[in-house]
Amino acid sequence: MSEEKIEVKETDMEDSQRDMVIAVVREAQRLYNIDKDVAAFVKEELDKKFGATWHVICGKCFGSRVSYEMGHFILLKCNKKHSDNSLIPFLGLE
Numbered sequence: 001m002s003e004e005k006i007e008v009k010e011t012d013m014e015d016s017q018r019d020m021v022i023a024v025v026r027e028a029q030r031l032y033n034i035d036k037d038v039a040a041f042v043k044e045e046l047d048k049k050f051g052a053t054w055h056v057i058c059g060k061c062f063g064s065r066v067s068y069e070m071g072h073f074i075l076l077k078c079n080k081k082h083s084d085n086s087l088i089p090f091l092g093l094e
Helices: 015-031 035-050
Strands: 005-011 054-059 074-079 084-091
Antiparallel strands (some): 005 074
């Protein structure tokens, strides 16, 4: 099975953290087909790996305005065979 294309549109993360996030997103896409399930899996895994509180938005069409902790933002475009999903994991300020 070929890997899905994941394009980093914008980030302020260190390369190692970015690579871990991309690996989590790939695993979520392998396991789930519904956006809310993908988002839930990514959030739970990022909370475990990097500590709370991560927020994940997943879907084709959405609007958002977010605050986040510097060094913890990534905007990805994820192209799957049957959909075109975008994911935004970021660490929100409390």
